[in-house]
Amino acid sequence: MFFTGRSHRDSGWRPGASFLLAVVLGAAVLGPGASARQGTAAEVGVALKALPVEAQTTHRLIREGGPFKYQKDGIVFGNRERLLPRQPRGYYREYTVPTPKSRDRGARRIVCGGLRSVSPDACYYTDDHYASVRLIAP
Template identity: 50%
Template sequence: MRFPPRITRIGAAAAVLSALLVGGTVAATPASAAVGSICYSDLPSQAYDTLELIEAGGPYPYSQDGSVFQNREGILPSQSTGYYHEYTVITPGSSTRGARRVVTGQDYEEDYYTSDHYASFDLIDYDC
């Protein structure tokens, strides 16, 4: 289950387009510059499992899965508390949760992948 259900996809590109349409300016922020993208087909197979569990609403392998992601690093676009949630992507051979996560936003298909425990994020591109 998504928290709450996703409706539309809005990201940094939408903010830029909006500003251009109304004649405003857009300041480059470290958060928007630090988020890359990754093709869905390039994710590790365990990330597919995690995304399927998210769509199904669980059950999740770890009790922390589905918890609110605070974005303390400030890498993802700034949102209100509760906007982002995190889920473990199992790392084969690891005795712990490992460093890989999927972080979801409330917007439709706003899913981010990190392989380095929040040091960097890639927005998952479902169209490639």
């Protein structure tokens, strides 16, 4: 916005109007009970085909019920980072996405939520160990 010598009162701009519009639109996108931070994953999606081949394989194994290479695959994901929509404990499960040349499990994961692990409601991908997550679009 350029300064024209007029105050914001002269321009018709109201400071509360923009904020209110953002809140209303955010609520429509996120749904009831979600905060702006929790909506981050749902707003930024990634196509399954755009993920690394290891992530595509892990996603297929999740839908087939395994077998999984790592003992911790399928454990409950606590969502402590609060990047995913709030759900009861046990709703989310995490799975390792192997990282080539890594000596351990690496930082890549898929987290799926739902009552049935082989047909999850939604899955999310992270390549930075939960610093960020993206909704996997089919």
